[in-house]
Amino acid sequence: MNFSDLIEKKKQGKAHSEDEINFIVSSYMSGEASDAQAAAWTAAVYFKGMTLDETVSLTEALGKSGKIINFGELGDKIADKHSTGGVGDKVTITLIPLLAAAGLPVAKLADRTLGASAGTVDKLEAIPNLNTNLSSGMIVNQVKNINAVIASQADDLAPADKKMYALRNEIGILNSAPLVASSIIAKKIASGASNIIIDVKYGSGACMRTLEDARELANLLVKVAKRLDKSLTAIITSMEEPLGRAVGHAIEVIEAIEFLKGHCDNGDLAELTYAIGAATLLHMDLYNNDAEAVSYLKNLVHSGRALEKFKELIIAQGGAPDVIENYDKFTLPAFKIQCEAKKSGFVQNISADNISCAAKALGALRDGMSKPVDLSVGIYLNKKSGEYVSKGEVLFTIYANTEESAKIAQMYCDNAFSVSESKPSRNSLIYKIISTKDEDENV
Numbered sequence: 299m300n301f302s303d304l305i306e307k308k309k310q311g312k313a314h315s316e317d318e319i320n321f322i323v324s325s326y327m328s329g330e331a332s333d334a335q336a337a338a339w340t341a342a343v344y345f346k347g348m349t350l351d352e353t354v355s356l357t358e359a360l361g362k363s364g365k366i367i368n369f370g371e372l373g374d375k376i377a378d379k380h381s382t383g384g385v386g387d388k389v390t391i392t393l394i395p396l397l398a399a400a401g402l403p404v405a406k407l408a409d410r411t412l413g414a415s416a417g418t419v420d421k422l423e424a425i426p427n428l429n430t431n432l433s434s435g436m437i438v439n440q441v442k443n444i445n446a447v448i449a450s451q452a453d454d455l456a457p458a459d460k461k462m463y464a465l466r467n468e469i470g471i472l473n474s475a476p477l478v479a480s481s482i483i484a485k486k487i488a489s490g491a492s493n494i495i496i497d498v499k500y501g502s503g504a505c506m507r508t509l510e511d512a513r514e515l516a517n518l519l520v521k522v523a524k525r526l527d528k529s530l531t532a533i534i535t536s537m538e539e540p541l542g543r544a545v546g547h548a549i550e551v552i553e554a555i556e557f558l559k560g561h562c563d564n565g566d567l568a569e570l571t572y573a574i575g576a577a578t579l580l581h582m583d584l585y586n587n588d589a590e591a592v593s594y595l596k597n598l599v600h601s602g603r604a605l606e607k608f609k610e611l612i613i614a615q616g617g618a619p620d621v622i623e624n625y626d627k628f629t630l631p632a633f634k635i636q637c638e639a640k641k642s643g644f645v646q647n648i649s650a651d652n653i654s655c656a657a658k659a660l661g662a663l664r665d666g667m668s669k670p671v672d673l674s675v676g677i678y679l680n681k682k683s684g685e686y687v688s689k690g691e692v693l694f695t696i697y698a699n700t701e702e703s704a705k706i707a708q709m710y711c712d713n714a715f716s717v718s719e720s721k722p723s724r725n726s727l728i729y730k731i732i733s734t735k736d737e738d739e740n741v
Contacts, residue, residue: 301331301339308342319355323458327363336462337469340477348476353518354525357480361487363458367405367434369441369490376441377404377578378491380482382515383417385503385650385657386540390418390448391554392571395608397578398446399598405441406448407455407489409463410664419450424548424628424673428617437489444610456488473505475515479522486528494523494530495578497570500729501538503650509534509729516732524734531581531733533574536725539648539683542567546662546676548628549697555622558605563596565682570727572596577731631674631697635704639693643717645683652714653677656707660698675699677711684724687717 299321304314314322322339325331348356369376377397381387390406397404408418408430419430432440432449440447451460459481466472466481486494496519499505500512516532523530542565544553556562557571576591585591598604605622612619621627657663661672678695681687694711698704 301325301335305335305339305342308339308346311346313349314352314355316351316355319352320359323356323359323363323462326461327458333465336465340462340466340469340471340474343477344471344474347474350518350521350525353476353480354522356476357483357487357522357526360459360462360480360484361456364454364456364488365434366488367437367455367490369403369405369438372403372441373490374492375403376489376491377402377493377495377582378406378486378489379404379495379497379574379578380406380486381497382478382482382499382505383409384499384501384537384541385654386542386545386550387497387499387537388418388421388542388544388550388554388567389497389571389574391421391551391608392557392567393575394446394448395558395611396571396575396595396598396604398444398611399603399607400575400579400584400595401445402578402582403441403445404447405437405489405491406446407451407485408448410450418448420671420673421547421550422448422617424551425612425621426618426627428612429615432615440614444607444614446607446611447614448611451485451488456484459484459488473507473511475511475518478505478515479518482519483522483526483528483530487526492529493578493582494528495574495581496530496532497574498532498534499537500534501536501650503540503654504537513730516730520732520734520736529581529734531577531731531735533577533731534729535570535727536729537650539566540650540653540679541570543679543682544676545653545657545679546660546697547671547673549676549678551621552625552628555605555608558599558608560600563599566727573728581733581735629674631672631676631699633696633698633701633704635696635698635708636680636692637694637696637708637711638690639681639687639715639717640689641717642687642689643719644686644721645681646716646718646722647683648679648716649714652710653679656696656710656714659706659710660696660703672699675703677707681715684722686721
């Protein structure tokens with residue numbers, strides 16, 4: 299086979315065989331195919347798409363390109379929650395300890411900050427000394443000991459996916475459904491998860507900008523998982539606005555801790571955390587209806603058991619647990635700028651895209667895998683959609699380390715908020731839930 303010929307084949311919209319897919323992945327991993335060739339092939343896939351058979355083959359090739367974690371007798375019980383990424387999305391941090399407190403063994407391989415989304419790994423590393431670079435053995439032992447782990451993708455776990463994911467980010471191809479689906483499920487193959495929950499986001503702050511694209515991805519995830527004998531539930535949710543009030547790294551961890559303390563029982567962060575948590579319990583056949591599952595999860599939060607599980611996770615991964623009670627233990631930024639509303643009214647909308655641009659201006663987002671991020675900066679939304687704000691009242695707060703970056707961020711944030719006299723109607727964040735347990739694949 300010849301890599302250039304396969305690029306041309308995909309440019310013509312023709313389907314690859316399983317052998318050709320394996321050749322593409324192995325050639326890129328061995329260095330026989332250059333980054334430029336892999337980028338050309340990836341771009342061809344972006345424009346021409348892939349069949350279900352191709353996507354399944356690519357998923358298997360990526361997932362089996364390195365080690366696969368073996369949890370032994372826990373194998374069929376391991377759960378993993380994944381999000382396609384969004385602005386202010388800290389649900390992994392609120393949900394993983396909550397599910398672990400519910401008795402579910404959860405092994406989460408998380409990502410770093412890419413594109414418009416702040417990654418869970420960077421957020422957690424805002425906790426002093428916390429280590430996310432865990433070996434396969436460390437991941438298994440931690441799950442067996444405390445039911446929960448959140449780790450970065452080790453070099454020996456789906457290394458082909460890691461390399462191709464970085465390439466996709468460099469060339470700006472993050473929203474191709476077959477490439478996204480294969481990347482997500484490949485990581486789940488490597489992580490040993492048998493029960494997968496995927497939060498598929500759509501909107502101005504998501505890689506899938508439209509509901510139609512999100513539905514396409516969700517359906518593809520379910521179909522690929524079925525073909526690979528994985529149990530998967532996809533939850534399609536809105537990312538038109540930032541999730542929660544905090545956008546950044548340390549600031550998002552603090553908001554997640556506040557949730558786990560039972561201080562954030564209302565609002566979109568609580569809505570989505572409990573909804574995905576309940577969907578997971580139903581997926582695992584532990585509850586029969588949402589109401590009972592949500593009630594159980596709320597009890598775990600308000601009893602302190604979920605927070606205690608998060609503390610156990612921090613200690614197990616070498617972090618400083620005193621951040622839970624003393625937020626000054628986080629690295630603090632140089633400037634705190636409270637920005638006032640220019641007029642009175644109800645907040646109609648907060649553009650996730652503009653808030654993401656503000657976060658990038660502050661240094662909270664990276665352009666490439668090797669670029670550093672500033673874990674201390676961020677934006678706090680003092681007012682959310684549907685809330686009333688008086689002229690001169692604080693609308694949002696910027697945490698910055700330079701005056702220049704703060705000015706740019708404020709410009710984006712000013713443009714992000716829409717305020718008018720009428721109170722807006724509020725829609726559910728959740729559009730639809732589909733699963734491999736559904737009878738019809740074409741939901």
